[in-house]
Amino acid sequence: MILRSPVTGSHHSTLTNRLTKPCYRCLHARTTTSPPIPQPTPFVPDPSTFLTLIGRDLSQHSAKITTWKSLFSLTSQQLCDLGIEPARTRRYLLWWRDRFRKGLFGVGGDLKNVKDGAAELRVVEVAVPNAAIPNELSTSTGTGLMKVKKMIVNEPAEAVEKGVELANLKPVEGMKIVGARTIVGPFVKHVKGTRGSVATIKVQAGMWEVRQGIKVDGGERRKVQVRRAKLLAERKTTRK
Structure with a gap:
């Protein structure tokens, strides 16, 4: 089908225009290559030690992750299927896995003997x-x-x-x-x-643990609302 441009009068094909349009889905396609599995270190020789070091009671799941390969290859969904809950615990484990891959250890992680x-x-x-x-x-x-x-x-x-x-x-x-x-x-x-x-x-439990923050007055998202409600309640009490 040939159409004439109302402005320039030139001809162009809608089919050609459709074919030459860039494919943005292709540009955003992500690679499916799995990240590399790092080598164990003398201070962290097995999954049990790794889970013990990073803390947050992850050592209780040592029986579910028995090999070094599974520790660094299981997806978040697979960890969920193994019963590692809640989601923030899985995110924490995945975060420490990524750090270990990059050679970012906690105290003692660089020890060789x-x-x-x-x-x-x-x-x-x-x-x-x-x-x-x-x-x-x-x-x-x-x-x-x-x-x-x-x-x-x-x-x-x-x-x-x-x-x-x-x-x-x-x-x-x-x-x-x-x-x-x-x-x-x-x-x-x-x-x-x-x-x-x-x-x-x-090696001790929680040596590398990054402790969770403590919510104050409802946390960052609700802090203003909670504190305002407290202030209004105090004013009402004072008036009485």
Whole structure:
């Protein structure tokens, strides 16, 4: 069918116009590729440990999620079918799964030397050139050429005694040194007789838990209405 434009007088085909119109559904089509399944870590070797760490009583569902693959591949609907309720709990689990895929862990997640769910932390001193570290993180050795850098590492005592190369040392995140050699951080337990320079950190329930906010006066959505109703009620009481 050929139509003439009332303005320009040119001819165009409605069929051609229909075919050349862009397909917006195709542009918005989403890929069905499943996200990758990350590798377990020494501190988080299995689904049970993962559910224990993120808290919110998700460890009670450990018997329903038995494999590492299922932990990172089950959909929200499948988790619902397994009885993981309410919906906000499933969203929380999916949120932590996504963080773990990106390498965003809670305290202790970056530890490599772990045995029976526990890791040992110790303070080591490494001599490095002056230009390698900021002044506020080290003290001068007296030579003017080298400084001593203190850091908290997750290395066995034997490796520290033999001397670990500076390039292989990685400071433990979330910990700090207070005073001369005292390790301070969440869930840290000092080893007796070490004056705080050696400590252990062990998997505990809720170590990575992000606690839910507490609703005040009905929460953010109803706060103004609830507080106004309270104010009016107080005024009526005062008038009486």
